[in-house]
Amino acid sequence: MGRVKMNNGKAKHLIVISYDAFSEDNWEKASRLPNLSRLIENGVSSTKLKSVYPTLTYVVHTTMMTGVYPDKHGIYHNNPLQPFVREEDQAWFWFRKDIKVPTVYEALKKHRMKSAAILWPVTGKASIRYNMPEIKAIGRENQALKILKNGNPFYCMRLERKFGKIRKGIEQPYLDDFTVMCGTDTILEKKPELLMIHFIDLDDAKHHYGTDSAEIDQVLLRMDERIGKMMAAVLEAGISEETVFMVLGDHGQKNVRYKVRLNQLLKEDGLIFEKNGKLHWRAYLQSTGGSAYLHVKEDDEEAKGRALRIIQTAAEEERLGIEKIYTEEELKAFHAFPVSGCMLEAKMGFSFDDSLTGPLVTDLKEENKTYATHGYSPEKSEYNCCFVVSGKGIRKGYQLGEIHMVDIAPTIASILGVEFGSCDGRVLEEVFLNN
Structure with missing residues (x-):
């Protein structure tokens, strides 16, 4: 200090x-x-x-x-x-x-x-x-x-x-x-x-x-x-x-080839759902581009556990571009704001997107698009x-x-x-x- x-x-x-x-x-x-x-x-x-x-x-x-x-x-x-x-x-x-x-x-x-x-x-x-x-x-x-x-x-x-x-x-x-x-x-x-x-x-x-x-x-x-x-x-x-x-x-900034929409996995599991014509959430990933915060409704430990299991399974899939799942202790070392004690870091060439529409993974090269973004770890x-x-x-x-x-x-x-x-x-x- x-x-x-x-x-x-x-x-x-x-x-x-x-x-x-x-x-x-x-x-x-x-x-x-x-x-x-x-x-x-x-x-x-x-x-x-x-x-x-x-x-x-x-x-x-x-x-x-x-x-x-x-x-x-x-x-x-x-x-x-x-x-x-x-x-x-x-x-x-x-x-x-x-x-x-x-x-x-x-x-x-x-x-x-x-x-x-x-x-x-x-x-x-x-x-x-x-x-x-x-x-x-x-x-x-x-x-x-x-x-x-x-x-x-x-x-x-x-x-x-x-x-x-x-x-x-x-x-x-x-x-x-x-x-x-x-x-x-x-x-x-x-x-x-x-x-x-x-x-x-x-x-x-x-x-x-x-x-x-x-x-x-x-x-x-x-x-x-x-x-x-x-x-x-x-x-x-x-x-x-x-x-x-x-x-x-x-x-x-880093060049991006693949955009990944992980909220779609939470929706498939019912953590994001429609009720009376409106979308609601119990867990939600807020993207920064190169990383994403996991938000969970207050005191909903069951939703947090389910969301973490979904994220951990997704991290095993190469095409979903998750480099690291940071725990609360690791985020403290970064002095990052403690949203829910969980944050995802994207691999090089990948970025995260909040959207619930479109494919789970978009290959921008196939679409002949160029794009770069930030939000990644300063490391x-x-x-x-x-x-x-x-x-x-x-x-x-x-x-x-x-x-x-x-x-x-x-x-x-x-x-x-x-x-x-x-x-x-x-x-x-x-x-x-x-x-």
Whole structure:
């Protein structure tokens, strides 16, 4: 457990760029591009940033901001459990109230320092001075109104008026092009002490085209240009001598050939059933893509026993892609959120899907489809994230070994000189000059 005490800070401004899905397999190409390479040469980097379990965006970003693992912060998935609701219609963990522990941006507020966040996960109604949260309208909700209601309305309206025409819904590259314009404008107009900005282009491309497609190379180029625009804005704002940049990935992705729908086995056994025209469940597998939580109705030990037997039998079938069934004790070692004390890990080339329709196993290669996903254990090979920190008070041209996602929040606090309470991570003291 670490605790960050008040110090003078290393820099007045910190820009945290979440480069979603930026993992070690992208490092060779990305690190040679002009803007990121400049940050690397003038800073500290690592290709061994270890994520948390499961490796889902909202789970990881919450750890980045709190310095604790999911078992403490409570964001265990992108989505709260919503059985039988289509993925596109599901609510997400959009709101700050769902986080059970303090955040680093709240520590800044106590010191009367300004934070800004642009499309940063789990920040709906957060106490961030300039906040455009990542949030989506579902059902009959209005997208613009939902953002205004849960972010800073005047800030959001201003950015929407200036740059809204760039965006085409969530389609890329337009969404990240909009995001970077919002980011550069915020640097120039607001000069916040902490700016958190979330880019999604790489994650989207990997999901759709796989991890090793030509499209990925194009995204890496676009992302380097966006980083360059942020750097140029800092220079134009006249704060470059007092600024640190932190660029980091949240998870990797793995190519998938087989999608497996294990809830169909629970349905066959009657643990998922229809009654009065509606679906009900006693046990349900909530997929993360690369893993799945077993949910069981409270105090239904009989259902839990039956579900575990079904899962254990399924694990003996090669084609169902179950690499490991984690017990409660093993999940404690991962600091994973204890949903029911059972979690399934998929084999390489496999992913899990909640759906009750379609075949039990789909071979995507036979259907001529490419797909990649995440949610796997952070221990998977070649699955670490990339990390770069560069600027005032930071060592130059230094490479770190293994570091952990829980180290990000305390290091942010230390860079900006604010006190941060106890957490699971440590300050990465070795990145600073004179250490």
